[in-house]
Amino acid sequence: MYKNDQFEQALVDEINKYGKPMDFAAGDVIMDYGKYIRFMPLVQKGTIKVMHMDEEGREILLYYLSGNDTCSMAYSFSLDAQQSEIKAIAEDEVSLIAISHEKLDEWLCKYKTWKSYILQNFNNRFIELLKTIDTIAFKKLDERLIEYLNEKRKVTGSAVIKASHHAIADDLGTSRVVVSRLLKHLENEGKLLLYRNELKIMKDLH
Numbered sequence: 170m171y172k173n174d175q176f177e178q179a180l181v182d183e184i185n186k187y188g189k190p191m192d193f194a195a196g197d198v199i200m201d202y203g204k205y206i207r208f209m210p211l212v213q214k215g216t217i218k219v220m221h222m223d224e225e226g227r228e229i230l231l232y233y234l235s236g237n238d239t240c241s242m243a244y245s246f247s248l249d250a251q252q253s254e255i256k257a258i259a260e261d262e263v264s265l266i267a268i269s270h271e272k273l274d275e276w277l278c279k280y281k282t283w284k285s286y287i288l289q290n291f292n293n294r295f296i297e298l299l300k301t302i303d304t305i306a307f308k309k310l311d312e313r314l315i316e317y318l319n320e321k322r323k324v325t326g327s328a329v330i331k332a333s334h335h336a337i338a339d340d341l342g343t344s345r346v347v348v349s350r351l352l353k354h355l356e357n358e359g360k361l362l363l364y365r366n367e368l369k370i371m372k373d374l375h
Contacts, residue, residue, distance in 0.1 A: 170185060171184045171185050171188060171211070171213070171266050173237065175282055175286070176280070176282045176283065176286070177280055177281075177282055179280070180276065180279075180280045180282060180283055183272070183276070184211070184266060184268070187268070187269065187272055188211070188266040188267060188268055189208070189266065189267040189269075190264065190265075190266055190267075191210075191264070191265050191266075191267050192262070192263070192264050193215075193259040193262070193263040193264075193265075194259065194262060195259055195260065195261045195262060195331075196258065196259060197258070197259045197263075198256060198257070198258055199217060199257040199258065199259060199263070199265075200240075200243060200253050200255060200256060200257040201253060201256050202222055202253055202254065202255070202256055203252050203253065204252065204253050205246075205250060205251070205252055205253070206243050206246040206247045206251070206253050206270075207247060207269065207270060208243075208247060208267035208268055208269050208270065209239055209240065209243050209244045209247055209267070209268045209270070209273060210234070210239060210240060210243060210257075210265040210266070210267060210268075211237065211239055211265055211266040211267075211268060212234050212235060212236065212237065212238050212239065212263070212264075212265050213237075213264045213265055213266060214262065214263060214264040214265075215235070215259060215260065215261045215262050215263035215264060216233055216234070216235040216259075216260040216261055216263070216324050216325055217233065217234040217235070217240075217257050217258065217259055217260065217263055217265075218230060218232075218233050218234075218257070218258050218260055218340070219231045219232050219233070219234065219240060219242070219255050219256070219257050220255065220256040220257075220258065220340075221254065221255055221256075222256070227342050228256075228339055228340075228342065229301070229305070229340070229341075229342045230301070230317070230340040230341070231255065231297070231298060231301055232294060232297040232298065232301070233260070233320065233321075233324040234257075235324045235325075238290065238293075239286075239287075239290050240255075240257065240294070241287075241290050241291045241294040241295075242254070242255050242294070243255070243257070244273060244287065244290075244291075247269075247270040247273065248270055248273055248274065250270070260324075260325070261325070261331075304316060305342075310341070310343060310347065310351065311351050311354075313341055314337070314341065314348065314351050314352075315355075315374045315375070317337065317340065317341060318330060318361075318368075318370060318374055319374055322370055328369055328370040328371075329367060329368070329369050329370075330367060330368050330369075330370065331366065331367045332366070332367065332368075333366045334348050334349045334352065337352075352368065355374070359371060359372065360372045360374055361374075
């Protein structure tokens with residue numbers, strides 16, 4: 170049962186009537202490159218990472234979705250029945266409400282709170298994309314790694330980051346060897362502990 174105190178009760182009722190609850194395990198691909206997107210997700214539980222691939226097959230992390238977030242790019246693709254240019258992957262156990270594209274425009278005109286919600290999410294994702302561009306263009310890899318770990322801790326609410334060195338390297342668009350070296354350096358400084366396919370942040374990363 171979907172609940173949201175920010176929405177009109179009539180809108181909540183429609184979400185519960187027309188929305189489709191979906192659950193995903195960690196690692197599940199929720200949306201993939203080249204596939205037609207038929208719904209927009211309302212995240213209820215867990216964290217989703219959204220990736221983009223360039224023409225040479227290199228992937229980069231765009232942003233995370235959690236809490237009551239939605240994916241603005243999925244909104245755009247589903248409205249126009251376009252093939253996806255993003256991949257959305259469940260970071261952990263994810264529960265969401267899938268809203269079909271038929272309802273997106275209807276609710277935009279019908280409910281003020283839905284319009285505000287969509288516009289706010291567009292704004293949030295745009296700011297996150299600007300930060301991603303800024304990070305790639307102007308920051309060194311060690312700084313990008315620290316920002317990445319801090320963001321992972323923020324969205325998951327845990328100091329334990331469940332990700333292999335290879336997965337982190339893929340998210341940052343670099344090599345596993347480089348990431349492993351930088352993580353080992355942080356461990357030597359006492360800022361984190363490395364385990365198999367996960368790490369624990371021990372101190373604030375700056």
